[in-house]
Amino acid sequence: MNIDSVDIVTEWDIVAARQLGRNEAKKVGFGTVDQARITTAISELARNIYLYTGKGNIAIKEVTEGNLKGLLVIASDEGPGIADVRRALEDGFTTSGGLGAGLPGVKRLMDDFKIETVVGEGTKISATKWLR
Amino acid sequence: MKMRIPILKLKDCLIVSIQWELDDQTAISFQEDLLEKLHTTSARGVVIDLTPIDFIDSFIAKVLGDVINMSGLMGAKVVITGIQPAVAITLIELGIRLENVSTALDLENGLEKLERELEG
Amino acid sequence: MxxxxxxxxxxxxxxxxxxxxxxxxxxxxxxxxxxxxxxxxxxxxxxxxxxxxxxxxxxxxxxxxxxxxxxxxxxxxxxxxxxxxxxxxxxxxxxxxxxxxxxxxxxxxxxxxxxxxxxxxxxxxxxxxxxxxxxxxxxxxxxxxALQELSASLIPMFDKISVMPLVGTIDTERAKLIMENLLHGVVKHRAEVVLLDITGVPVVDTMVAHHIIQAADAVRLVGAKCMLVGIRPEIAQTIVALGINLNDFTTTSTMQRGVEKALALTNRAIVEVKDK
The missing domain is CATH 1.10.490.10 (Globins)
Known part of the structure; x- marks a missing residue:
């Protein structure tokens, strides 16, 4: 199993994270559209970490389940946590002045999406894209 | 290190071809540079070509949207060209529709469209 | 033994x-x-x-x-x-x-x-x-x-005009495939107008309409225009009854009308030629 990760501290780390994601997606064998989906999702997750928590990590690994091959992206941070997960997953909800596409967008771009968060301790988001 | 995106002038249009992946800082300085250039040249139209770009996230989409609105305020029409299929699909799935944005298949079509719109 | x-x-x-x-x-x-x-x-x-x-x-x-x-x-x-x-x-x-x-x-x-x-x-x-x-x-x-192969192909009709006939039920997986084929086809054939023909789609519910709207939006982003043709009376009824808004769309009932509109959009028309 292949694990790679990037610590997100500066704006440049967002670029590094999505470059890593794009390379891994290519290696697994995703087509151009899925590569764009994965890269974009990682960019959104990394930017969330950079904007809201100051420090965190994006880990990317290849996963298999039966005959299925996929790429798992884990975004973890030790930030303030998300107080209202349901609202954070609503379209158009934003606290940063962006377009508010963040989390619901990531959910749509990937196949599986899981969010674990504790207020005051941090957030862990796992998102998987399966190779069709 | 700071990379600047070149902005070319052709008659009364500005042409921008974005050749590499945009990081946040480059995107923002591009916004500033373009508005400055619009001011000095009083160009009436802008074509932004995105053919080599293989993904756009919500931040870059917002910068693009802002640039288009700001250019409008300064009296210039913007046409975006060369958005790749993969990029279009991810934008739609992100929920970013870029409504009211004028688009064309490539730079050539974009310039034609701009000319038509400026005449009309 | x-x-x-x-x-x-x-x-x-x-x-x-x-x-x-x-x-x-x-x-x-x-x-x-x-x-x-x-x-x-x-x-x-x-x-x-x-x-x-x-x-x-x-x-x-x-x-x-x-x-x-x-x-x-x-x-x-x-x-x-x-x-x-x-x-x-x-x-x-x-x-x-x-x-x-x-x-x-x-x-x-x-x-x-x-x-x-x-x-x-x-x-x-x-x-x-x-x-x-x-x-x-x-x-x-x-x-x-076999079903996937026949499910969606973009056919160039005239210069700048392409057609994609949709046949059968549209689920999420097929919708994604249709969107990809549609966009790659538009770029490949340099289409400026695409006619999406839904004559062969038996049911247009909110989900199918949503997929079609998304596809049309994506087509606009790559720089072309998407038109919906082949709207049968019962489809028109369900679309209105469900409150689906297709106002941003150019829609026509038949392919023929669609082609005429597409030609007009690209500054062309079909004219009759008199016998010599």
Whole structure:
């Protein structure tokens, strides 16, 4: 199993994270559209970490389940946590002045999406894209 | 290190071809540079070509949207060209529709469209 | 005793198969006996009998090849799994009855007979069912691929105008495929207008409409215009009844009107030429 990760501290780390994601997606064998989906999702997750928590990590690994091959992206941070997960997953909800596409967008771009968060301790988001 | 995106002038249009992946800082300085250039040249139209770009996230989409609105305020029409299929699909799935944005298949079509719109 | 049974079956194969066929014909509801010609039934039955004997006498390899050929055939003939299992059970019953009648079985060898039958029939059942389901899986997979291939292709009609006819039900997976084909086709053919023809889509509910709207939005982003053609009266009714907003769309009822509009959008028109 292949694990790679990037610590997100500066704006440049967002670029590094999505470059890593794009390379891994290519290696697994995703087509151009899925590569764009994965890269974009990682960019959104990394930017969330950079904007809201100051420090965190994006880990990317290849996963298999039966005959299925996929790429798992884990975004973890030790930030303030998300107080209202349901609202954070609503379209158009934003606290940063962006377009508010963040989390619901990531959910749509990937196949599986899981969010674990504790207020005051941090957030862990796992998102998987399966190779069709 | 700071990379600047070149902005070319052709008659009364500005042409921008974005050749590499945009990081946040480059995107923002591009916004500033373009508005400055619009001011000095009083160009009436802008074509932004995105053919080599293989993904756009919500931040870059917002910068693009802002640039288009700001250019409008300064009296210039913007046409975006060369958005790749993969990029279009991810934008739609992100929920970013870029409504009211004028688009064309490539730079050539974009310039034609701009000319038509400026005449009309 | 193994060889003995095989030899016995071989010797009396015709009679066993005949009895077996009669027994199987009682399963009246199976289509196989109703629609197939007598010759096909005869051949298949014989092949089945041979297969059973092969499993006792031949090497594993020879048997495997034969088993696979046979499975392909019966899947094509439409035998159900239930029917296959019944066939095996009936075969053992027939064999037992026949051997008993002929006085081959007695108190001494009945136990080893049972043992052999169990050790023989159970793996046989497994291997036949497995081969059957493998062939079946492959068939389903091929059909799925075939369906995907025919599901959405963009056809260049005139310079700058392309058409994509949609046929059949649209689910999320197909919608994604349609969108990809649509966008790649637009870029490849340098289409400025795409006509999305939904004449062949049986139902347009909120979800299908949502997918179509998304596809049209994506087409606009790559720099072309998407028109919806082939809106039947009942589709128009459901769209309005569901409160789906297609106002941003150019829509027409027929392909002909759609083409005329598309030509107008690209500053062209069809004109009649007078005879000279």
């Amino acid at each position: 193994n060889k003995q049974i095989a030899g016995y079956i071989n010797e009396h194969l015709d009679e066993i198969l005949e009895r077996w066929t009669i027994k199987m014909e009682d399963e009246k509801d199976d289509r196989f006996f109703q629609i197939m010609s007598e010759k096909v039934i005869d051949n298949t039955v014989r092949e089945f009998g041979e297969l059973v004997v092969f499993s006792l006498t031949e090497s594993e390899e020879v048997y495997r090849v034969k088993l696979n050929d046979f499975s392909v055939k019966i899947v094509r003939y439409g035998w159900s799994v239930t029917f296959v299992l019944k066939a095996l059970t009936n075969f053992t019953h027939v064999l037992y009855d026949k051997m008993n009648e002929d006085g081959y079985l007695n108190e001494q060898n009945i136990i080893s007979y049972t043992e052999i039958m169990t050790n023989w029939i159970t793996p046989l059942t497994h291997s036949i069912v497995e081969a059957y389901s493998n062939v079946w899986d492959r068939t389903v997979h091929l059909q799925k691929m």
